[in-house]
Amino acid sequence: MQRLLTLTICLLCAASSQAERFAFVALGDTAYDAARDQPIYEALIETINRSEPAFTIHVGDVWGLNHCGNAEIEEVAQTFRRFDHSLVYVPGDNEWTDCHFRLAGAFDPAERLARLREVFFSEPVSLGAKPMPLISQGRISPYATYTENVRWQEHGVLFFTMNVTGSGNGYRYDDSKALLEAQERNAANVAWLRDSFRIARDNAYKGVVIAVHAEMFRGDSAQESFRGPHGIIVREIQIASERYGGPVLLVHGDYHEFIVDRPFIESQGELDLPRYANITRLQVFGAAEVRAVQVSVDTDTPWLFGFEPLYNE
Secondary structure, eight states, rough: OOHHHHHHHHHOOOOOOOOOHHHHHHHHEEEHHHHHHHHHHHHHHHHHHHHHOEEEOOOOOOOSOOOHHHHHHHHHHHHHHHHHHSEOOOOOGGOOOOOOOOGGGGOHHHHHHHHHHHHHSSSOEEEEOOOOOEHHHEEEEEEEETTOOOOETTTTTTEOOOOOOHHTTTTTTTOHHHHHHHHHHHHHHHHHHHHHHHHHTTTTSEEEEEEESSSOOOSSHHHHTTSSSSSHHHHHHHHHHHHHOOOOOEEOOSSSOOOETTTTTTTTTTTTTTTTTTTEEEOOOOTTTTOOOEEEETTSSSOOEEEEEEOOO
């Protein structure tokens, strides 16, 4: 009984201190033009399968501004089954936040998010042909609704997702219901972020990877982002990452351009190390470039993460 209890408690305990090497794949904003992009997307999935990643993370926008109906959701579910390994999915704005537009079917976004939770997040396991166990915020916290926020570890690196979307993170100030939903979801995201970094510190994880949908840096700096609907998330990532001290990778999509940079970094003067230099950002490819990024992880290096685009050619 004691051994079983220990195994349960240590589900997210860090791996051994020995160097570990593995790779995962990140992609998003796929198949906006279904007739043109779906065959390319399916070929890309085969390319990803051949690369044999530990898992793949899809950071949302699984279609363009199409009809947000149940049939479209089921088509996405079928496509996700083509991944022959574990797939972790982060909802994008096109799947629910933007579904109130007439072009998308004039749905209630909250109802569409509830449907996504029913189809993709009903159990605390990943998608894909080889589901892996996940820790769901909805299963272990007072935020029972937020089953899409998940956490797992791989070889001493902690991964977690948050439902942070583009399109202003759902903050529609002309709609009191939408505004309340966004505020409550942001509170759940902040709680999940803080708890995840606490676990990373307590268990001496070698690195932390955060996956969201939204691009949060449309201003000239992270300081500009503080004033927008993603401001509290940007600031919480800074605070938690500085306290943690190890390498942090933020993965997202939304703006369809492959970028690796450090948008959080702040200079402290010519002779001082910059603040938040431990946070790297990966923005994945997106429509019309239906491509992915393979992220290599080597816990024996101080930079930890390496990046390689995956093409069909």
